[in-house]
Amino acid sequence: MKSGTERTTGGFHEVVVASRSTREAEFGNVLAMLTFSALRDREILAPVLGTVLDAVVAMDRGGVIVGWNDQAAATFGWSASEAEGRKLEDLIVPVRHRDAHRTGLARMLAGGEPRVLNRRIEISALRKDGDEIPVELAITRADGCDGEVFVGFLRDISKRKSDEVRLKRQATETRVLFEIASLASEADSFEAALEAALKGICELSGWPVGHAFVVPDPGTQLVSSDIWIERNPGEADDLKQATNCGGFVMGRGLPGTVLMTAEPVWVADTDRSGNFPRKGLGFRSAFGFPLKAQGSVIAVLEFFCEDPQQPDPDLLLTVRTLGEQAGRVFERKRTEDRQKLLLGELNHRVKNTMAIVKAVIAQTFRSARSSEETETIINSRLDAIARAHELLTAERWTKASMTDIIHAALESCGASPDRVRIDGRDFNVRAETAVTISLAIHELCTNAFKYGALSSEGGSVQIGWTLTDESPPKFAFEWVERGGPTVMAPKASGFGSRLLRSGLGGLGGTVDLAYEPQGFRMNFVAPLPAVPSIAGDEVAKD
Structure with missing residues (x-):
């Protein structure tokens, strides 16, 4: 920025500005009419300062305010009568900047290099209400008949x-x-x-x-x-x-x-x-x-x-x-x-289910006496698997209700509700065990129809289970047949008994098959991985 040339004319100190912006030229025009004595004469100065868009503040060498226009009053909240005669630093200089303000003023008065004169800077200023606002500041020095003054043009740039x-x-x-x-x-x-x-x-x-x-x-x-x-x-x-x-x-x-x-x-x-x-x-x-x-x-x-x-x-x-x-x-x-996880789980479940299906088909062909019997047995066992899948699908393959699994398996083999008593507190079975339990119940029911209590008119089945409070909790399941023909232990293990021992045993539990004369009985005890989610109170259904 070019500083221009200076001359004194008619008692006024003029600053002739060369190559400045319009705003800087405005500053120069105002300064051309300012002297120390003029700042004391409000009648002469007021019309000029009233046309300036910025707050104009003049300060003498001692840091005392000697000029304060209407825009300064509007910007900082102090009237001219309140501001003039007071130290500038006490009114608009934030406390954290006051030491620097005094140091800079002393340096200039001692002939040192000024750092803020004749250029625009952005700094914080203090309002009467204590709020700080950002301002753009330009300071120019003017010589008057009573001494040197510093004129500052300040513009509130809060909105900007x-x-x-x-x-x-x-x-x-x-x-x-x-x-x-x-x-x-x-x-x-x-x-x-x-x-x-x-x-x-x-x-x-x-x-x-x-x-x-x-x-x-x-x-x-x-x-x-x-x-x-x-x-x-x-x-x-x-x-x-x-x-x-x-x-x-x-x-x-x-x-x-x-x-x-x-x-x-x-x-x-x-x-x-x-x-x-x-x-x-x-x-x-x-x-x-x-x-x-x-x-x-x-x-x-x-x-x-x-x-x-x-x-x-x-x-x-x-x-x-x-x-x-x-x-x-x-x-x-x-x-x-979730979809990726579900697809991965579904893929795993399908593989397991297919393995069960293959075993069912292979064992059925070995034990069935005719093609018609083979077809009937395979269809019923596959139906039991399908019903378990329906229950799991309803719960997004996360769980299935124990009572729902049992009722679905009994229904698939045609057991009449009045011949089967179910007694146990409902809970959710994990997806990986639901198919195995469903197939086991179906197999027990089928054997009861063929050889056990349900093959006689007066026979019945009692299904019950308990859940313990120990950690980890245990699930104890019992199937008891009564009122059927006298039971004799088979000479060789069939597919049903192998399924019960290997399938249920594969869930981490123990299986006990008892061929008592008064009726077949199976006990299954297994630990649960966590306390089951209870679906309801104690239930007893006929």
Whole structure:
């Protein structure tokens, strides 16, 4: 920037400006009419300063305000009568900048190189109400009859800065959302997609720590994904430990509140919050927001900052949008993961079922006396397998009700309900055992019709089981036939007995077949991998 030439004319100090912007020329035109004495004469100066778009503040060599226009009053809240005669640093210089202000003024008065004269800078200024605002500042020195003065032109650039921040955030938001969508689509798993989201939001918000909870069905409890983003490795170790021990459910703490409201939640000061169990761990503010799919919360993302932070409405609006948009992407990813798992499980189940079918067919051909009998036996056994598959399909191949399995198997062999008593507390059977149990019940029922209690008009079958409370729990099953012909132990093991011993025994239990004269009895005891999911109370059906 060229400084121009100077001359004194008619008692006024003029600055002739060459090659300056329109705004700088405006400064020069005002300065051409300013002298120290003129600043004292409001009648002469007021019309000039009133036309300037910027706040104009003049200061003498001692740092005392000697000029203050209407725009300065509007910008900083001090009237001219309140401002003039007071130290500039006491009115509009923020406390943290006052030492630098005094040092710079002293350096210039001592003949040192000025650092802020004749150029524009951006700095913070203080208002009467205590708020700080960003301003653009240009300072020029003028010589008057009573000494040297410094004239500053200040423009409030709060809106410009706000617009810049908004535009930057919008650009970052668009980029982050695109990256999250891309990474989520390309990620190998739902967890990898969550990690991509956490990184993007940490970048967007500038907050140093992020973490994700997942929400399994039925949606009242949160489970930590163990996915954490840290700006500095190890800075959230205490927070991680407290999170793992937190037991977060609906309504508890920040994540529980997000789950309950399905809305973003901001905690301005965690130490003052009555519902923030993880306080005192180095993070004073936090916010969280939900990822939703089809109206339900599928995950909660939370973020932490070391210092108290007042809610940022723009950021909350942004993360709400991101949560809604990204939730759909993540739901697609989670659905794909589930489908892959289901296909893998289905492939495994089909192979196992085909192995059972092959064994059924092979053994039936060996033991059947005619082709008609072979066809009948094979059809009935395959029907038992199919009914078990129907039950599993209804539960997405995860489980099947024990009573449903038994009733389906009995129905497939034609057992009359009034001849079979079922007594046991219902529970869910794992998919991998449902087919085996169904086929075993069918085989027991078929043998009872051919040789046992159901072959006689007065015979009956009692089916019962119990579940123990020990760990791991045990399942004790009993099949008892009474009222049929006198029972004699077979001379050789048939397919039925082999199926019962190998099939049920393959579930990790023990099988006891007792050919008592009054009726056949089978006992089966096996450990369960976990406490069963109880489907109802004690049942007794005839």
